[in-house]
Amino acid sequence: MKKSKIQLFKEDWRVIVKNYTLIVAGSILLAVGTGVFLLPAVLNTGGLSGIGIIGEGLFSFDPDLVVLVMTWVFFLISLLFLGWRFTIKSLVSSFVYPLALILLMRLPAIATETTKLFGEGADMATKLIAGVFGGVFNGVGVALTFRGGGSTGGVDILVVILNKYLRLSYSIMSFVIDGLIIVIGLVVLKNVLLSLVGIMSAFVFAITLEFVFVGKSHAMTASIISRTHSEDINTFIQNEIGQGTTLVSVMGGYQKDEYTMVVVHFDRSNYARLINGVAKIDKNAFVSIEQSTVVLGGKFESLKPVKEGLVNIKKKDEKDKT
Numbered sequence: 556m557k558k559s560k561i562q563l564f565k566e567d568w569r570v571i572v573k574n575y576t577l578i579v580a581g582s583i584l585l586a587v588g589t590g591v592f593l594l595p596a597v598l599n600t601g602g603l604s605g606i607g608i609i610g611e612g613l614f615s616f617d618p619d620l621v622v623l624v625m626t627w628v629f630f631l632i633s634l635l636f637l638g639w640r641f642t643i644k645s646l647v648s649s650f651v652y653p654l655a656l657i658l659l660m661r662l663p664a665i666a667t668e669t670t671k672l673f674g675e676g677a678d679m680a681t682k683l684i685a686g687v688f689g690g691v692f693n694g695v696g697v698a699l700t701f702r703g704g705g706s707t708g709g710v711d712i713l714v715v716i717l718n719k720y721l722r723l724s725y726s727i728m729s730f731v732i733d734g735l736i737i738v739i740g741l742v743v744l745k746n747v748l749l750s751l752v753g754i755m756s757a758f759v760f761a762i763t764l765e766f767v768f769v770g771k772s773h774a775m776t777a778s779i780i781s782r783t784h785s786e787d788i789n790t791f792i793q794n795e796i797g798q799g800t801t802l803v804s805v806m807g808g809y810q811k812d813e814y815t816m817v818v819v820h821f822d823r824s825n826y827a828r829l830i831n832g833v834a835k836i837d838k839n840a841f842v843s844i845e846q847s848t849v850v851l852g853g854k855f856e857s858l859k860p861v862k863e864g865l866v867n868i869k870k871k872d873e874k875d876k877t
Contacts, residue, residue, distance in 0.1 A: 575647060577703030581696045582648045585707065586655035588692025593756065594618050594660065596673035596685035597749060599740035600693075600757040601733030603629075603709045609736070612743040619660045623653035629712040636716045645708030648700055652707065679748055686756035694763025710736070733757065774850035775823050777842060778816055780805065784837040785815040791832050792819050820850050 589604045599605040603625050607618030630649050633642040659665055673685045700707055710732055717723045737757075741750040781788055789800050801818040821829060826844075833840050 574703040574705075577699045578647045578705035579651050581699030581701075581703065581705070582651035582707070583655050584692050584696030584699065585648075586652050586659055586696075588689045588694075588696060589622075590619065590656045590659035591665070591669050592673065592685040592689030592692065593753075595669040596677065596682045596689070596752075597744065597746075598682065598686050598689060598753040598756055599737050599744070599750060600686075600690070600753045600760065601710070601736045605733070605736040605740055605753075606710075609740050609743050612740070617660075619653070619657045622656055626653045626708060629708055629710065632716070633708065633712045637712070637719070641715070644704065645706040645712075648705055648707050679752070682749065682752050683755070686752045687759055690756040690759025691763050694760045695767055697760075698764050698767035774820050774847040775826065775844055776847045776850075777819050777821065777829060777844045779819075779833060779840055779842050780814050780816045781833075781837045781840040782812075782814065784840070785817055787836050788833055788840065789817050791836060792817065792821075792829070795832060796821055796825050796829055798825075820847060 592598075593600060593604050594607065597608055599608045603622045604618070606625055607616075607621040610616040610621040611618045626649050630642065630645060633645065660669075673681060677685075697707055711729070713732060714725055714728045717728050718725045737750060737753060740753070741747065744750070779785075779788055785802070789802065792798055792800050796819070798819050798821050803816040803818060804813065805816045806813050819829075823846075830842070833842060
């Protein structure tokens with residue numbers, strides 16, 4: 556009994572170290588994307604960096620210091636309205652991200668080169684490159700932070716508060732707040748092209764985040780119904796595709812006939828083999844295939860404990876359901 560407890564403690568300790576490593580690494584990458592690419596190029600993509608650009612344009616404040624101050628303002632707001640349980644998720648990132656950002660923007664060797672490359676003298680093509688790389692670095696950084704069970708905090712705190720107390724759609728409010736920051740930046744900077752590049756960078760960020768955090772899995776799920784060849788299809792999948800299956804008893808809604816449905820999770824590289832094999836066995840089989848967001852266990856990614864993170868699943872408003 557004592558041995559099992561010790562083993563469990565060691566396993567949990569490794570998970571904790573892994574999670575915090577991901578959060579720290581993600582926060583540093585976020586700082587790189589912001590401090591090396593976006594802020595030197597004055598690209599407003601919304602969020603804290605967008606507020607930093609607005610602060611610089613209106614009051615000549617250093618954008619990295621604006622990010623530092625606003626990070627902790629939102630942290631305290633989160634603590635007040637959302638409680639410690641939620642706020643603790645952004646604690647590590649609230650330290651690492653702004654400090655890494657300040658370091659990157661104030662080290663002479665880095666600051667001089669980034670200003671020379673992406674600053675006022677840079678052409679729009681160079682700004683575009685900065686937008687792409689900034690979006691990619693930020694997307695990977697936020698994704699790693701989420702995978703470690705953390706949160707980057709920032710303006711997302713406002714979105715969560717509005718969602719909690721006013722029942723406003725998370726996705727819509729996130730779009731509105733970031734859009735408002737971008738529009739204010741456009742008014743302050745009076746540069747339409749820079750604003751368009753910033754919007755493009757925001758899209759690159761969203762796509763990267765979706766791919767790294769949500770779309771990492773290459774798994775697909777197939778549900779197959781055959782009137783007479785379910786067992787043959789089951790055998791084919793296990794022997795030829797090399798995947799385990801689940802057999803489910805189902806009933807047709809029209810004639811009330813009973814069938815056996817074969818359910819299998821498989822790597823998308825086996826898509827053609829699966830379809831061709833099932834078609835060869837029973838060309839009249841009913842096959843439904845879906846992209847799986849996450850599949851854990853078996854021959855896929857191992858099932859490990861994770862900390863509860865800020866996973867933002869986009870939901871429609873209740874009005875959309877009616």
